[in-house]
Amino acid sequence: MNLKADLDACYLPSEDIVVREIEGELIIVPLVSGIGDMEDELFTLNQTGRAIWEKLDGRKTLEDIVGELSSEYDASAGEIEKDVLGLIGELLKRKMLVAAQRD
């Protein structure tokens, strides 16, 4: 599996996690073993992480997402790209995301 985030690729939440929204917080609950470092961990995304996460629909490339976020937030495309690649790289390492096949 390629663990490096690719700006030309599209990504989807893995089926090995359950994503829940509880009282405004996005909670990622591992379903199978090997998602967290320990077996009893849940995860939550910060505001930046969540803004990126919500655009991961398996159809938009990361480059598309960087473009959309640049028009929505008051930050440079360079900063946003760094955030996107940082988050996606981390989620790939944690097996929370999978690359989607492009149409």
Next chain:
Amino acid sequence: MIENPYCEKLNRAEVKLWQSKRPVLENLDIELTERCNCNCIHCYINLPADDRNALRRELSTEEVKEILRQATLLGCLRVRFTGGEPLLRDDFSEIYTAARRLGLRVALLTNATLITPEIARLLASIPPLEPIEITVYGMERESYEAVTRTPGSFQAAWQGIHLLLAEGIPFIVKGALLPPNRLEVERFEQWASTIPWMDKPPLYSLLFDLRARRDSMEKNRHIRALRISPEDLVEFLSRRREEYLKQVRAFCSRFTQPPGNRLFPCGAGVGGACADAYGAFQMCLLLRHPDTVYDLKKGSLRHAIEEFFPKVREIKARDHEYLNRCARCFLNGLCEQCPAQSWMENGTLDTPVEYLCEITHAQARHVGLLGESEMSWEVEEWKERIRRFSESRSIGQDYVSRKSASR
């Protein structure tokens, strides 16, 4: 470990998660069955494994799943499956998997005797995210089966435990301090300390609740006879003296004050609740008084939590003895007295349970909160006692003698 600013791990005891509003329901207990494959001498709930009436009345797989679904919609993150023996249900794997797929952590309370290689594999591939809790009734076949009264249960339990160890499935163990195993405490604790997931000494069932369904006076007589005396209990609890004092001191500084006529100062039904094996929804696992339970077959979890439980919590104590004693007792935080205990012992919500009162007074005398002949409800300067006890660094006997001298 991956360091990052975006995705944050939440520890099991995470309290910072809910910045503003807490979920309506955070924890749910489901008693999947009252049946058990063991017949423990002290058990408050067990029915025979093949009890046909219980089997007929138990929630169906779909009904359990519906309760789980409703719980997750209310924000629930953790479900605890208990019983009876939850693994007795043929559909346990299906219910467990459904709970995990809904994004729930699952705690499982079991005697481990029914953990098969298939169950162990399931728990390894879809981890429960909570350590499994196993009650161990003895370190030898004789002591174990003197408690469970079930031939073969000792070997089955150890087999189950070894399957979990082999698969690396986190579990913790608890004891039940009973006459057949009282001399094995040291050995049990020594073994427990070798379990990779035991980060502190095991907890014990000590006081033994009477039959939760009030279904057998004879069984209640047996359970009463197994109970440890207040003096022996204090000796047992304080065997790690400093740790015990630290715990009591911390507890007293936070929770100890007379409750008045409020019956539910405990927070039962707030953030957590329990569904019994037949779909009765309870504010806590033990509270089964008919006036306090809600029929989930006729309503929803949300309605029970938001409409029904608040009304139950408004019930006030009326029993004369209770108002004279428990309502004025500043040790109520140390005492197990509660509507559930009153129900099991006396069939009411508000009758003092003498055994619990004796236990609490014995502990209070031991740590120096009460003098030898004092009753807690007679103490007027309780705030001062709690303050001095909470701040003291040594055993409190000297405090009581000073107190007595000043009278």
